[in-house]
Amino acid sequence: MKRNAISQICWFSLLLGLNSPYLLAAEGPAVPAPGQSKDAFIRELMQRMTLDEKIGQLRLVSVGPDHPKPVLLEEIAAGTTGAVFNTVVRPGIRDLQDAAMRSRLKIPLFFAYDVVHGHRTVFPIGLGLAASWDMAAITESARISALEASADGLNLTYSPTVDIARDPRWGRVSEGFGEDAWLTSKVAAAVVKGYQGKGLDQPQTIMAGVKHFALYGAGEGGRDYNTVDMSPQRMYQDYLPPYRAAIDAGAGAVMVSLNSINGVPATANKWLLQDLLRGQWGYRGMTLSDHGAVKELIKHGVAADERQAVKLSIKAGVDMNMNDDLYGKHLPELLKAGEISQSDIDNACRDVLAAKWDMGLFKDPYRYLQGADPVDTDAESRLHRDAAREVARKGMVLLKNKDDVLPLKREGTIALIGPLADSKRDVMGSWSAAGKAFQAVTLLEGMRHATRGKAQLLYAKGANVTNNPDIIKYLNEYNTDVDIDPRDPKVVIAEALEVAKKADVIVAAVGEAQGMAHEASSKTNLHISFSQIELLKALKATGKPLVLVLMNGRPLDLSWEDGIADAILETWFSGTEGGNAIADVLFGDYNPSGKLTMTFPRSVGQVPIYYNHLNTGRPFDHEHPNKYTSRYFDSANGPQYPFGYGLSYTRFSVSDIQLSSAKLRKGDSLTAKVTVKNTGKRAGETVVQLYLHDVAASISRPVKELKGYRKLMLKPGESKVVEFPIREEDLRFYDSSLRYASEPGDFKVYIGLDSDDVKEQQFTLL
CATH class of the missing domain: 2.60.40.10 (Immunoglobulins)
Structure with missing residues (x-):
């Protein structure tokens, strides 16, 4: 009788309390039932989740000083972390996913990384990829990147970077694909196709996270993180199409940009993230803040404190907050105070869970970690060198070739001189992911391979990439990116001249260190450094044929160099196989076919300069110059090298x-x-x-x-x-x-x- 009474009480309590949060938060792993749809699974899972668990899914953090691994493992096991970025080896990823499997609902983590132009194998930077005008090659580079990244356990990349850029002073032009919306849209779709294949449920795929939404490349003065003020017509016509193309191609994630747009920071921009992205474009994927962007709303001047910054961000539609813990700290109190709604949190959580479903992580949290971990993560066998070499040479652009000095002959004596000739780090370029410098092929190594037993190759550094101590300090602030020869620059040049005098032709490898064409690397001039100019002056004085091999991540002012060089080859930062690819082009084993996707100005004073500009009521006529037209009077008008330009060894x-x-x-x-x-x-x-x-x-x-x-x-x-x-x-x-x-x-x-x-x-x- 007593047992029956207790049973009746329990049953009566169950009938009355079906909506009790204690019952909804039932134990058990988040595993879909056979045949269960995505929407049904996520709906049931969210009914079982506590508020803290929902907010935890919106947390995107990196193991590091702010989140030590022992502490992070505890937080993951408590169900308060949704994803991790910058952990790029399988054992580390396995440890973190194991912690997620110890949580109450066992909701898996996803793992993200900046796989921008390659992972273990580094391909050319974005400008180099785009200069190939070869969508099949671009897709292949992304496919290989996905294969290598997924094999390391990664699920999502912050790529492609599709920001239209018309100001080469901006350091991040190196990541994007140029100044033209139509062509960049084609590249964006090709990259997404390469990453995601026929579907993220297929093996060896990663989710594309298109960035930076939106207009990040249009910052005033070419200065990183700077404000953008733009008419709707220009926005829709010239800057928004590539983001739309990536989304239409299936990109599963969107990273929100750090800039403001017409006074409203993107991270707090409801028009951008709700009305445009989800309303007009019908986007149903996940949105991610950029690093620390939510807190930065305070410095933008639209939030008085962290609490208000979180409110603005979540209501604007930023699903995941990257790096800091502001969502976890302030969302509960904002909800309790009625300043945000439960649907604000639920909508964001649903997007994150849907992305994990699309990645196949609910069916198998370890699907990206199948098989034994590699004995050597950096094993040579993991690289795709043939593809890297092929793609790199496709994107090289021949800018000048006076009297057909190129291709070089494999005979006589060749002098290779310049600060970038033997730099493994620089040939890979910025954002070179998990690529290892020791595996990169420098130009010196590539030319040695090409000339062995046929021609004598002499080498000298000739100059530092810069001798400016302030710039060196800046570039080396976090890592030693620039190695400096401490000798007197005159001594270094004299050494190079001794080598040059013995040669029949001089190849000078000049340009920028990779850190000069990177995030936070905007600059006010587009010249190569004074140290390299002094070297080129000395080499020109020898009277020997002078071939410039450029390594750089932006259009440069080459008006002086064009006047003194016999040939100029633009190689960008060409990746793991860069040295071999450049040598292939220099010696004619590959006939260059690359075309510029960004205009090269005659001087920084012309910037912004781009081919598809509007006319004026008084346009300048090159054939019939007139004073009262839109022109500069102190310089030749028009670009040094126009959009779409590139020579060949034939005509x-x-x-x-x-x-x-x-x-x-x-x-x-x-x-x-x-x-x-x-x-x-x-x-x-x-x-x-x-x-x-x-x-x-x-x-x-x-x-x-x-x-x-x-x-x-x-x-x-x-x-x-x-x-x-x-x-x-x-x-x-x-x-x-x-x-x-x-x-x-x-x-x-x-x-x-x-x-x-x-x-x-x-x-x-x-």
């Missing part, structure tokens, strides 16, 4: 344009056709580019806009017909009311080998 001609019709009706298309011929003596590849111009519209339109390209290989004397379809959709733009449509009228068609060297035709949209 190409482009015929006049033939249009299939002089009129285009909506719903139809016409064809623009040219014949491209290799008029030189060796096989080569080039990029034929299509640009359009709306002659008269309701708002001023760019003088040219890239709308298509074809990359083709031609044998000597070979010709090919290249056809470009032109559709009404290609003519659409955002008008003054942000309507996306075309307008009837005349349009110019330009086809050529760069944005300046083009043939012209015209048609009318009816």
Whole structure:
């Protein structure tokens, strides 16, 4: 009787208390039932989660001084951590995931890292990848990055960086893909495809986290983290499309930018993260703050304290807070005070759980850690050197080649001189992930391989990358990134001259240290350093042919260098196999075909300079200069090297344009056709580019806009017909009311080998 009474009381209590938080917080692992849908699983899981566990899912932290591993392991086991970044070896990741499996609900962690242009194998920086104009090669580099990163247990990368940048003073132009929204959108989709494959449920994939949303590359003065003030038309037309392209390609995460947009920081920008991203674009993925960005709302001047910063961020739509613990500290009290709603927390938590579902972590928290851990994480066998070499040489751009001094002959004596000729760290570039400098091939090593037994190769450093003590101190503040020869610079140059005098040709490896083209590395001039200029002056005085090999992460002012050099090869920071790839191009084993995706100015005074600018009422005419036009009077106008520019060891001609019709009706298309011929003596590849111009519209339109390209290989004397379809959709733009449509009228068609060297035709949209 007593037992029955107790049973009746328990059953009665269960019926009355189905919504009790104590019952909803039932024990048991978060494992989906067979056939259970994502939405149903997440809904049931969230019903079982406590408030602290939900808020814990919004915490994205790194093991380090702020979060010592023993403390972090306890916090993970308590269910108050959602993800970890910057842990990049399997044993460390396994330890942290084991702690998550000791938590009450056993919700798995995901692990993130900046896999920007390679993981163990480092590929060229973003500008180098884009300069290939080869989407298959770009996709392959991302696929290999995903293969290597997922094998280390990583699930998400903070990449691709798709910020449109038109100011080369900004150090992070190195990460992105250039100044053009149309081309960057193509690259963005290719990278996402490479990372995520046919689906994140497939092996050897990682989730793409597109960044930095939004407009991060448009900071005033080219200064990192700086404010952005921009018209809606320019925003929608020129800066937002690449983010949209990455999202449409399936990117599972979006990193929110550190800048303000028209006075409102992105991290607190409800219009950006709710109205635009989720409302207009229909995005359903996860959003992440950048490092420390929530707390920085105080310094932006929109939050009085941490509590208000958290309120603004969560209500704007920032799901995960990177690095600090402000969400855990302040969200409970904000909820209790009624300043935020339960749905604000639930929406964010749901997005994080959905990302983990998409990664397959609920079905198997260890799916990225299958098999035994590698005996040697840095084993040579883990690298993909052939692919790295192939991709690197595709993105190199030949800027000058007077009297065909290149390719070099494998004979006689060659002098290799310069501070970047034997730098393993610099050839990899910034954000080189888990790549190891000792595995990188320098230019010196690459040229030794290429000349062994055929030509004599002499080497001297010649100069430091800079002798400015303040810059050296800045670059080496956290790591010793720049090694300095302490000798008198005159002695170092004299040593190089002794080497140069013995040579038939001089190759000078100059440019920037990788730390000069990095986050927090904005600069006020675009020259190479004075120390390197002094070296080049001395080398030029020898009278020997002078070939410049540039290593850099931004467009430079090369007006002086172009005047003294016989040849200039832009190699960017070309990655693990950089030295071999550069040697392949220098000696003609590979004919360069790269094209610039960012304009090179004649001087920093022209910045910002980009090809698809608007005209003015008094445009400058290069053929008929006039005083009262939009120009500079103290310098030649126009770029040093235009967008789309790049030479070859052969030459190409482009015929006049033939249009299939002089009129285009909506719903139809016409064809623009040219014949491209290799008029030189060796096989080569080039990029034929299509640009359009709306002659008269309701708002001023760019003088040219890239709308298509074809990359083709031609044998000597070979010709090919290249056809470009032109559709009404290609003519659409955002008008003054942000309507996306075309307008009837005349349009110019330009086809050529760069944005300046083009043939012209015209048609009318009816």
